Amino acid sequence: MVEQEAARQRPVKVMGISGSLRGGSSSLLALQVALDGSAALGAQTELLDLQELDLPMFRPQVPLEDCPDSVRLLLRQVREADAMLWSGPAYHGTISGALKNALDYLEFLNTERPLYLTDKVVGLIATAGGAMASVNTINAMAHVAQTLRAWMATIQVPIGPTRDLFQNGELKDEPTRERLRMLGRQVVRFVQSRQAR
Ligand SMILES: Cc1cc2nc3c(=O)[nH]c(=O)nc-3n(C[C@H](O)[C@H](O)[C@H](O)COP(=O)(O)O)c2cc1C
Numbered sequence: 010m011v012e013q014e015a016a017r018q019r020p021v022k023v024m025g026i027s028g029s030l031r032g033g034s035s036s037l038l039a040l041q042v043a044l045d046g047s048a049a050l051g052a053q054t055e056l057l058d059l060q061e062l063d064l065p066m067f068r069p070q071v072p073l074e075d076c077p078d079s080v081r082l083l084l085r086q087v088r089e090a091d092a093m094l095w096s097g098p099a100y101h102g103t104i105s106g107a108l109k110n111a112l113d114y115l116e117f118l119n120t121e122r123p124l125y126l127t128d129k130v131v132g133l134i135a136t137a138g139g140a141m142a143s144v145n146t147i148n149a150m151a152h153v154a155q156t157l158r159a160w161m162a163t164i165q166v167p168i169g170p171t172r173d174l175f176q177n178g179e180l181k182d183e184p185t186r187e188r189l190r191m192l193g194r195q196v197v198r199f200v201q202s203r204q205a206r
Contacts, residue, residue, distance in 0.1 A: 021200045023047040023193070024055045024090035028097025028108025032060075033178055035136040035171045040096035042186050043134060043166070046193025047092070055086055059107050067113035076114075084117055092196035093126070093159070095150055096134035099142030099169070104149045112153050125157040130199045132162035132192045136171050143167035162199065164192045 025044050027037040037058065044054040062079045073080065087093065097108040118125045131154040135146035144167045154161055166188050168174060174182040180189075 020051055020053040021047070021091050021197045022055070022089055023052045023092045023094065023196060024057060024086050025094040025096065026057050026108065026111060027059060028095065028105045028111070030060045030107050031098070034060075034098070035168070035175050035180070036096045036098050036134065038175065038178070038180050039134050039136055039166065039168055039185075039189055040094055042180060042189040043094050043096070043132065043193040046190030047094075047197050048193075049190070050194050050197040052092075052193075052197045055090070057083065057086055059111055062111070064107075064111055064114065067110055067116070069116070073117055080114055080117075083111060083114055087115065087118070087126070088121075090129060091200040092130045092132070094132045094134065094193070094196065095154070096136075097146065097150070099135055099137035099139075099146040102142050102145050104146055104153070108150075109153075112157075115157055118157075123158075126154065126159035128203075129159050130162055130196050131159040132164065132166075132196045134166045134189065134192070135168065137167070137169035138171055140169050143169040160199065162192060162195050164188065164195050166192055 025040045027040045029036050048054050097105050133147045133150045135143040137143035147165050147167050
């Protein structure tokens with residue numbers, strides 16, 4: 010009861026993971042717009058850029074204590090988050106290796122109680138060069154999020170073709186920007202409504 014009251018009194022924490030290692034990444038830009046939507050509702054936002062994190066490949070037999078600090082940072086931020094936004098590029102019709110590798114590290118949460126991402130909400134964003142692959146990528150991410158026991162935001166944001174929507178390092182399409190902000194707001198409202206119960 011005391012814990013629930015404390016959770017209600019602190020800002021909702023939303024953590025974004027961007028799944029592209031490309032400079033000027035469109036999925037990173039999209040994620041920033043969604044996080045702005047969360048921040049507009051008073052959420053505390055954190056962006057984990059995999060390019061900066063530079064995670065090694067996940068190896069199941071390497072214990073956490075032998076992993077670099079970047080892995081502990083990832084896990085700490087995931088643990089502390091009430092909500093997560095995953096945003097990545099479509100690679101060959103599905104999730105990028107870099108994002109999947111980061112998500113593989115969540116296997117370290119298999120001994121936590123609650124397990125994995127239980128009680129957290131995940132919102133999904135994908136960008137693609139074509140029109141279809143971002144939808145498939147979102148579906149692939151959804152399989153991972155469900156397997157890790159997360160709640161899913163009902164708004165999903167598949168974005169493409171990127172050359173029509175992004176110009177000079179900016180997302181120019183206002184309906185897409187608004188959908189991203191809506192997603193950012195939705196995950197915050199989801200957490201708040203669960204805390205209010
Ligand atoms: C290895 C690779 C595979 C890709 N595969 C696809 C694909 O199957 N379908 C598609 O529409 N775009 C594909 N693309 C294009 C990217 O999805 C698109 O450029 C995306 O916006 C990149 O995201 P980023 O800017 O965040 O890196 C691919 C790009 C790369 C580098």
